[in-house]
Amino acid sequence: MAFHRRVTQVIACILVAGSALLIAGMDLVADSIKNRIVEKIEAREFANDHYRVRLSARKFAQGEVIYLDLQCRSQERCKAAHFYLSAWGKKVSLQGERKRGWDGLLPVGPTMRPGLYRLNLFVRESDAGVWRSALNFALRIEATAFPQSIVKLTVPRKFTRKLPPQTLREIAEQGKKINAAFRTRSERQWQGPFGDARELAPVTSPFYQTRLYNGIAGRPHTGVDLSGTWGEPVRAIQDGTVVLAEDFFYEGKIVIVDHGEEFFSYYQHLSLMQVKTGAQVRRGTLLGYVGSSGVSTGPHLHLSVRMGGQLLSPLSLLPLPVREK
DSSP states (O other): HHHHHHHHHHHHOOOOOTTTTOOOOOOSSSOOOOOOOOOOOOOEEEOOEEEEEEEEEEEBBTOOOEEEEEEESSSEEEEEEEEEEEETTEEEEEEEETTTTTEEEEEETTTTTOOOEEEEEEESSTTTTOOOEEEEEEEEEEEEOOOOOEOOOOGGGGGOOOHHHHHHHHHHHHHHHHHHHOOOOOOOOOSSOOTTTTTTEEEEEEEEOOOEEEEEOOOSSSEEEEEEEEEEEEEESSEEEHHOOOOOOTTTEEEEEETTEEEEEEEEEESEEEOTTTTTTTTOOEEEEEESSSSSSSSSEEEEEETTTTOOOOSSSSTOOOOOO
């Protein structure tokens, strides 16, 4: 069953040049050709006598990433403090120190129910202390009008004909390797603002778009497709460790980067990879070049972000006001 889901998801993200008619809105988020990056972001601020929390995001809505900045108003109280945020059943780690504050990333899954949520900031004021609630506040999450498109799909015959048993076994093993990469657990590696994998390349297929094939909805698009020509550079969006760099049947040449704390970015259909598994990368490191390997009908980059097991819009990271370390 997992294998069939993977095949369907991969086919659903094929680049279809000039064959899709957009029929549902992209007004709530910026994953569109004309609006590549949103410079203006929304912010919410919550505070008491001891702590101030500032949340920033393109929109406080499904499929977005929220940046959390915490400042302590009592220097003595926060001398050796540790913090985490409890939000919609998840524990979000915050890192930092007294002078510059603490920060973290809060994922809002694309299928999360819109509504008002209670968030709770917890503090432990010393290594030997106990966790206690420090600030409790409410945040409203809005619905996102993810787009739909009608597609006339043309796929190379080698991907539609019946595959030999050996190829099917190889595909299954490749899926296991991808799942194993996502099970990697490491300390936080990301730091500072996020970079652009494709230097403002137009979006040809937005995040979580549903394509209609003969009136039947396929699975939502797991990332964004960014246009490109053969050999154009693809760069890491953040610091991290390459946990997979291989050539697979459906994904083509794929690179997965672990940014720590269950946060991954991955880059598919490359023509050439410039990194190997285990490599340490920084924001802007050259990972490879645009191509059309795997299941693809033309050169492009498929970029995805996964955080805490949730798929998120990669473009929601770009305008976040993440401070430098």
